[in-house]
Amino acid sequence: MDQEFLPFTRPTINEETIAGVADVLRSGWITTGAQNLAFEAALSEYVGGRPVRTFSSGTATLEIGLRIAGVGPGDEVITSPLSWVATSNTILEVGATPVFVDIDPRTRNLDLNLLEQAIAPRTKALMPVYLAGLPVDMDRLYAIARQHGLRVIEDAAQALGSSWRGQRIGAIGDLVSFSFHANKNLTSIEGGALVLNDEAEACLAQKYRLQGVTRSGFDGMEVDVLGGKFNLSDVAARVGLGQMPHLARFNEQRRELARHYFECFANSAAVALGVELPPDDFEHTNWHMFQIVLPLPTLKLDRAGFMAELHARGIGSGAHYPAIHLFKLYRERGFTLNKFPHAERIGASILTLPLFPAMRLADVKRVVTAVNEICEHSSLTH
Numbered sequence: 001m002d003q004e005f006l007p008f009t010r011p012t013i014n015e016e017t018i019a020g021v022a023d024v025l026r027s028g029w030i031t032t033g034a035q036n037l038a039f040e041a042a043l044s045e046y047v048g049g050r051p052v053r054t055f056s057s058g059t060a061t062l063e064i065g066l067r068i069a070g071v072g073p074g075d076e077v078i079t080s081p082l083s084w085v086a087t088s089n090t091i092l093e094v095g096a097t098p099v100f101v102d103i104d105p106r107t108r109n110l111d112l113n114l115l116e117q118a119i120a121p122r123t124k125a126l127m128p129v130y131l132a133g134l135p136v137d138m139d140r141l142y143a144i145a146r147q148h149g150l151r152v153i154e155d156a157a158q159a160l161g162s163s164w165r166g167q168r169i170g171a172i173g174d175l176v177s178f179s180f181h182a183n184k185n186l187t188s189i190e191g192g193a194l195v196l197n198d199e200a201e202a203c204l205a206q207k208y209r210l211q212g213v214t215r216s217g218f219d220g221m222e223v224d225v226l227g228g229k230f231n232l233s234d235v236a237a238r239v240g241l242g243q244m245p246h247l248a249r250f251n252e253q254r255r256e257l258a259r260h261y262f263e264c265f266a267n268s269a270a271v272a273l274g275v276e277l278p279p280d281d282f283e284h285t286n287w288h289m290f291q292i293v294l295p296l297p298t299l300k301l302d303r304a305g306f307m308a309e310l311h312a313r314g315i316g317s318g319a320h321y322p323a324i325h326l327f328k329l330y331r332e333r334g335f336t337l338n339k340f341p342h343a344e345r346i347g348a349s350i351l352t353l354p355l356f357p358a359m360r361l362a363d364v365k366r367v368v369t370a371v372n373e374i375c376e377h378s379s380l381t382h
Contacts, residue, residue, distance in 0.1 A: 097122075
């Protein structure tokens with residue numbers, strides 16, 4: 001391999017942030033404290049002044065969002081089967097039942113036509129997923145929610161910096177959950193944030209975040225809800241703070257790379273052989289990922305084989321995501337094959353290509369050339 005390995009993602013963390021983390025480590029206060037407060041304030045400003053609370057992960061924010069929405073045993077929550085399994089696991093965690101609805105094969109997000117049909121007496125909330133940062137039609141989503149009196153917990157883990165009709169995701173809507181995992185557009189290494197509707201919800205989120213505790217004075221302490229241990233360290237928060245001033249630039253670099261992907265794939269052998277490109281939506285998405293769908297029935301390779309061929313050429317890739325309902329945990333709860341055909345087909349054949357701010361346009365060309373070569377060499381029609 002004569003070229004440097006190109007991973008499918010890599011965070012960009014500058015020296016100022018690294019120095020800031022060192023300052024936090026030297027300060028003697030490394031758990032939740034002043035850095036978290038500053039990070040929450042910066043995030044709140046970013047989403048138009050709404051209350052924001054940080055957590056140890058985007059999974060935690062979804063669970064707490066469900067709890068704040070009053071979701072529990074006996075309730076149903078409608079969501080997408082094409083997401084990271086954390087989405088539906090949190091529904092199980094609060095004792096509720098996930099109700100999957102198939103995806104729109106073009107947007108790869110929840111099909112809102114099917115969503116309306118799935119609403120039943122036990123439906124308590126909707127949990128849309130914004131795959132690769134692309135939101136659903138939020139006007140229609142919230143019209144449905146209002147009509148049926150449902151809460152919405154937006155799984156916007158991948159959508160920081162995305163927008164709907166010119167408004168940032170998080171600045172509008174109900175409860176909005178972001179992730180700051182290492183592969184996200186903004187990272188705090190691990191972490192997440194929940195955007196809330198008012199200070200009462202924010203106070204409840206804080207209780208759930210740390211054992212249900214409310215403190216007063218020097219030694220006053222009360223516990224009136226069953227909380228967990230979901231707080232974010234100040235070390236992690238300092239990384240997130242260091243990322244905030246660069247988020248717009250990171251996202252613009254991603255858009256530039258995504259545009260070049262479309263340019264390179266135009267009239268390509270891969271597209272001619274059936275490779276499906278993502279929606280070319282440059283108005284709403286932050287381009288968290290660039291995902292193609294492989295035409296597996298026309299190839300000699302399965303997805304793993306395709307990924308191995310890319311790896312042999314020094315290119316990383318990812319599978320985001322297998323259809324959730326086909327995991328054993330969900331099969332044991334009665335979910336079966338052929339239930340959600342679009343999610344199953346795309347979940348089995350979607351492939352995430354490299355996309356991160358430090359990439360060069362030449363890297364995009366290299367990836368597309370490799371995809372073309374593999375498609376041509378493995379095509380059953382060649």
